[in-house]
Amino acid sequence: MMAKHLYNGISKIKSSEFWKIIFSIIGILIIILKPRSLFDIIRILLVSILGIFSMILSLTIWVFKILGWGYLCKLKIKNFYCWTRLAILIFPILGLLAMIIVFITVFLNNPSYIYQLNFDSNKELRLILFFTAIFFSVGYIFESVAIYDLSIVYKNKTLKYGSIMYLLAVIISPIISMNSTRNLYLSILGNMFQVVISLFIYNGLSNVQKTIIYDQQYPRYR
Amino acid sequence: MNTQIPYSTKSNDRSLFMIVALAIIAIIIVAIVSFIYPSTFIGFERINIESIGVIKIQGALADTQGFTILGSTTGVQQYINLIENAIKDPSIKAVLLYVNSPGGTVSASEKLFYEIEKLSYKKTVVAYVEGYGASGAYMIILPAKKIIASESSLVGSVGVYSVIINYKGLLDKLGIQVYTFKSGKLKDIGSPYRNMTDQDKKIYGEIIQEFFSIFKERVLKYRTIIDQEVFTGRPYTSKQAKRVGLIDEIGTYDDAINITKKLAGLPEDAPIRVLEPPKPSLLDLLFRLYIKPKIRIVPSHEILAMWPPPVVEP
Numbered sequence: 001m002m003a004k005h006l007y008n009g010i011s012k013i014k015s016s017e018f019w020k021i022i023f024s025i026i027g028i029l030i031i032i033l034k035p036r037s038l039f040d041i042i043r044i045l046l047v048s049i050l051g052i053f054s055m056i057l058s059l060t061i062w063v064f065k066i067l068g069w070g071y072l073c074k075l076k077i078k079n080f081y082c083w084t085r086l087a088i089l090i091f092p093i094l095g096l097l098a099m100i101i102v103f104i105t106v107f108l109n110n111p112s113y114i115y116q117l118n119f120d121s122n123k124e125l126r127l128i129l130f131f132t133a134i135f136f137s138v139g140y141i142f143e144s145v146a147i148y149d150l151s152i153v154y155k156n157k158t159l160k161y162g163s164i165m166y167l168l169a170v171i172i173s174p175i176i177s178m179n180s181t182r183n184l185y186l187s188i189l190g191n192m193f194q195v196v197i198s199l200f201i202y203n204g205l206s207n208v209q210k211t212i213i214y215d216q217q218y219p220r221y222r
Numbered sequence: 223m224n225t226q227i228p229y230s231t232k233s234n235d236r237s238l239f240m241i242v243a244l245a246i247i248a249i250i251i252v253a254i255v256s257f258i259y260p261s262t263f264i265g266f267e268r269i270n271i272e273s274i275g276v277i278k279i280q281g282a283l284a285d286t287q288g289f290t291i292l293g294s295t296t297g298v299q300q301y302i303n304l305i306e307n308a309i310k311d312p313s314i315k316a317v318l319l320y321v322n323s324p325g326g327t328v329s330a331s332e333k334l335f336y337e338i339e340k341l342s343y344k345k346t347v348v349a350y351v352e353g354y355g356a357s358g359a360y361m362i363i364l365p366a367k368k369i370i371a372s373e374s375s376l377v378g379s380v381g382v383y384s385v386i387i388n389y390k391g392l393l394d395k396l397g398i399q400v401y402t403f404k405s406g407k408l409k410d411i412g413s414p415y416r417n418m419t420d421q422d423k424k425i426y427g428e429i430i431q432e433f434f435s436i437f438k439e440r441v442l443k444y445r446t447i448i449d450q451e452v453f454t455g456r457p458y459t460s461k462q463a464k465r466v467g468l469i470d471e472i473g474t475y476d477d478a479i480n481i482t483k484k485l486a487g488l489p490e491d492a493p494i495r496v497l498e499p500p501k502p503s504l505l506d507l508l509f510r511l512y513i514k515p516k517i518r519i520v521p522s523h524e525i526l527a528m529w530p531p532p533v534v535e536p
Contacts, residue, residue, distance in 0.1 A: 080238045134253055141245040145238050167245055174253035 007212050009071030013147075014205040016064035017198045023057045024194040026050050031187050062092060065143065072146075080146060087142035095135030099128055133174040140170045147201060154211055159204025165197045273493040274482050275314040277304050282528065283326030283334065283358055298330045300499045305337045308497060309344050316346035316486035318478055319366060325358025325528035328382055328433055332361070335440070339365040346486040350478035351375045351469070356457055357382075358527030360468070361437055364444040367485055370471040370478045377463040379529035380441055381455030382433045384426065389414045433525055457529055 030050050033043050069085035072078075144167040151159035173190075283298055308314050319338065325331055341347055342365040349355070349363035351371040356379040363369055371377055393400060393415065400415040411422050418426075438453055449466040452458075463469045471481065483492050 078235060080235045083239075130253055130256075134250065137249050138246060141242050141249065145241045145245070148241070149234070149238055167241075171245060171248045171252055174249065174256045 005071045005074050009068050010205050010209050012064045012068030016061045017202040019057055019061045020198045021195050024191040026054045027191040028188055084142040084146040088139040091135050091139035095132045098131040098135055137170050137173055154208045156204045156207050158200055162197055162200030162204050272315045273313055273495050275308045275317045276320055276496045278320045280322045283330045285330045298334045302337045304497045305341050309341055315488055316482045318482045319349040319363055321351050321355045321359055322353035323359035324354045324356050328525045328527045331358030331527050334362040338362055348482040351377055356529040364440055369469040370473050371460040371469045373460055373472055375460050376457045378458040378468050379455055380452055382430055382525055382527045384525045386412055387414055390417050
């Protein structure tokens with residue numbers, strides 16, 4: 001039973017990393033295909049479809065993560081995995097709520113802001129990004145540290161490097177999210193970096209899965 | 223093959239939480255820095271190779287972007303922003319101003335002139351005229367180290383003017399009476415609803431002369447003019463402009479690029495970066511386009527440094 005949960009957990013986290021790769025590639029495509037005017041119908045359509053697809057993907061990734069860490073939590077081998085699941089579950093919701101609350105507050109204070117949605121010059125809107133970036137990141141910090149822990153347990157170097165890069169990427173993510181509206185190259189770079197990280201983690205988790213198959217399972221405690 | 227690793231759950235959990243706490247502190251610091259100093263990290267997109275920045279100045283120059291009595295106008299603020307970015311960017315060694323503009327309002331042209339003057343103190347500035355480089359558009363490029371124009375460009379038209387349309391006769395014919403209550407007899411000077419008095423005309427003449435003398439001083443400060451006809455306000459072809467001292471060279475865009483590189487001491491293969499205003503985001507496109515063009519109340523006349531004069535298209 002333990003091995004099954006472990007295998008399923010790793011498998012779900014691995015799936016989330018796979019969809020993350022697709023998500024990042026779509027992110028790059030959206031930036032490249034960004035319409036230049038309202039009359040650029042084909043691009044608007046393409047970007048809208050890709051946008052909806054990426055929204056569905058982000059939900060899928062989120063669900064896979066929750067399921068994956070949920071399985072590892074069920075093993076009762078380490079409390080941290082349960083905290084990771086909780087953080088992944090709660091912080092994105094908090095981030096979304098913060099975004100909605102700040103947006104509504106800003107809009108109620110000055111409805112004309114709806115016409116001035118400029119994230120570069122508008123401090124209130126930058127504040128939305130600030131809170132969102134912080135809240136969204138906390139869950140990912142937990143996840144990166146948990147993956148790092150798995151890499152130590154299974155002595156997997158690829159997973160270790162992937163988790164360290166993941167943690168670094170999360171720490172610098174506010175720079176990207178707060179500058180992404182005017183700095184498209186930075187956004188593309190961020191997405192490309194995300195692809196590399198996910199590849200590392202995906203590969204590392206595959207190796208961990210093999211180890212589980214060969215009955216190594218989760219190393220025992222002293 | 224059952225590997226056993228010495229492992230203590232509690233102490234390991236504690237150290238993992240420590241890492242998380244440290245990472246959260248780090249991310250808050252990064253987020254605060256990004257929030258307070260948004261420009262700190264812009265340098266990421268810049269290629270740190272010495273290059274030429276090209277700024278394209280096109281269309282009638284006005285203080286605001288939109289549709290005014292000058293027709294469709296370009297707000298000078300977007301050029302000012304680009305120039306300020308070029309000043310701040312250490313990788314831009316020289317700036318080539320690509321100009322195709324008939325000029326515009328005196329105030330807008332002056333704003334841009336000061337900004338380009340500021341730029342010329344910090345970087346090598348060269349101007350290239352293709353099409354029109356007349357009046358206010360000529361004024362703005364005066365601080366450039368060299369002014370180059372394509373063979374069939376029109377340059378010059380140094381001067382200012384104002385057109386006042388008077389509807390008094392038409393209103394009288396239609397039997398419409400306009401009452402104006404004013405604090406002083408000259409408060410509504412230039413009103414299209416009453417005839418101009420001799421005093422009004424004298425005052426207008428003085429304003430135009432004053433603005434013209436400022437323009438003339440700027441031309442004389444930066445150029446060696448060998449024919450006083452320049453100050454009659456006439457436009458010149460590139461050949462004529464070179465002869466009277468309004469421009470330095472006649473050439474192509476590539477010539478202008480090469481001259482700029484040479485003046486800035488840059489190698490022949492130095493990259494060229496066209497500096498453009500930021501593209502509108504999806505949100506801008508969705509929300510802003512609907513409120514444009516903005517309807518604005520414009521003065522019935524403006525002091526113009528523009529040639530050819532604007533016409534209201536039907």
